[in-house]
Amino acid sequence: xxxxxIVRVTGHSMEPSFVAGDYVIVSxxxxxxxxxDIVVLRHPVSKQLLIKRILRIVKNRYDVRGDHEMHSTxxxxxxxxxxxxxxxxxxxxxxxxx
Amino acid sequence: xxxLHSFFRFAExxxxxxxxxxxxxxxxxxxxxxxxxxxxxxxxxxxQLIQDMHEPITPAERLQYAHAIARYTAVKEEHAERCKxxxxxxxxxxxxxxxxKQFPExxxxxxxxxxxxxxxxxxxxxxxxxxxxxxxxxxxxxxWKTKELETVRMKAPYPSGGEIILPR
Numbered sequence: 535x536x537x538x539x540i541v542r543v544t545g546h547s548m549e550p551s552f553v554a555g556d557y558v559i560v561s562x563x564x565x566x567x568x569x570x571d572i573v574v575l576r577h578p579v580s581k582q583l584l585i586k587r588i589l590r591i592v593k594n595r596y597d598v599r600g601d602h603e604m605h606s607t608x609x610x611x612x613x614x615x616x617x618x619x620x621x622x623x624x625x626x627x628x629x630x631x632x
Numbered sequence: 633x634x635x636l637h638s639f640f641r642f643a644e645x646x647x648x649x650x651x652x653x654x655x656x657x658x659x660x661x662x663x664x665x666x667x668x669x670x671x672x673x674x675x676x677x678x679x680q681l682i683q684d685m686h687e688p689i690t691p692a693e694r695l696q697y698a699h700a701i702a703r704y705t706a707v708k709e710e711h712a713e714r715c716k717x718x719x720x721x722x723x724x725x726x727x728x729x730x731x732x733k734q735f736p737e738x739x740x741x742x743x744x745x746x747x748x749x750x751x752x753x754x755x756x757x758x759x760x761x762x763x764x765x766x767x768x769x770x771x772x773x774x775x776w777k778t779k780e781l782e783t784v785r786m787k788a789p790y791p792s793g794g795e796i797i798l799p800r
Contacts, residue, residue: 540640545654552654557640574652585652595730600654613728628637 537563539622541574541583547600547607548572548585555630558585562622567591572624573598578612583621596620663726665772668718668745669796671711672765675752677792678708682756712752715764719745719771726775735774741767765794772797 543556551572552558560574567573571588575598586598586608595614600606609615640649682704688697723742732738748764751757769785776783781799788796 548654583652
């Protein structure tokens with residue numbers, strides 16, 4: 535991924551913060567992660583790109599969750615993730631409105 | 633739709649962007665080792681009932697005996713399988729690599745439940761059934777520890793006797 539990338543969002547697990555069709559600008563460099571940040575990461579098993587929010591940081595590992603918890607595959611399923619699985623931090627949302 | 637969104641949408645026709653999924657495969661997040669414990673208690677109770685039966689003498693007693701044995705055995709089979717199924721769900725869907733690092737005995741305990749569950753289906757050995765319950769309870773303690781909850785060991789309020797493990 536380039537230092538700055540455009541990524542399109544699909545699915546519903548981040549609603550209402552992000553909806554399917556939104557674009558996000560993702561920074562892959564020079565960022566620090568905190569609880570509450572939105573990140574794009576790689577699913578530890580399927581390697582699919584996911585967009586999630588950091589709920590908490592436990593010993594340099596990240597507990598990532600969907601904002602819409604009933605419709606999210608996240609750390610409750612695949613566990614905490616390491617920094618190496620995080621592609622970048624979301625800097626900006628470009629809203630999709632029908 | 634904002635002008636910027638329209639621009640990105642147009643740009644994507646030329647060069648597709650990567651897609652980040654905010655998806656779900658419905659993890660309901662509801663897990664509890666209690667069902668497996670209840671099933672193991674049921675297995676123990678069925679073995680008790682089978683072992684307590686008296687030799688039938690009259691034809692009517694023989695019929696009753698055959699009927700009761702069939703029912704106890706069927707329930708024992710079903711609940712021994714339920715023990716395995718419930719533990720498989722915890723093992724496959726709930727426990728994560730960091731739990732295994734913290735409790736490296738977990739794989740062996742799960743494997744033991746699979747073997748003891750099968751043994752409970754195959755026979756009426758009370759020692760194996762008690763071991764099945766004890767192993768499930770070891771997993772229950774680990775399960776609640778992963779949720780940072782202490783457990784309490786209580787006298788089981790069932791005719792099977794023994795104990796149950798509950799979160800405090």
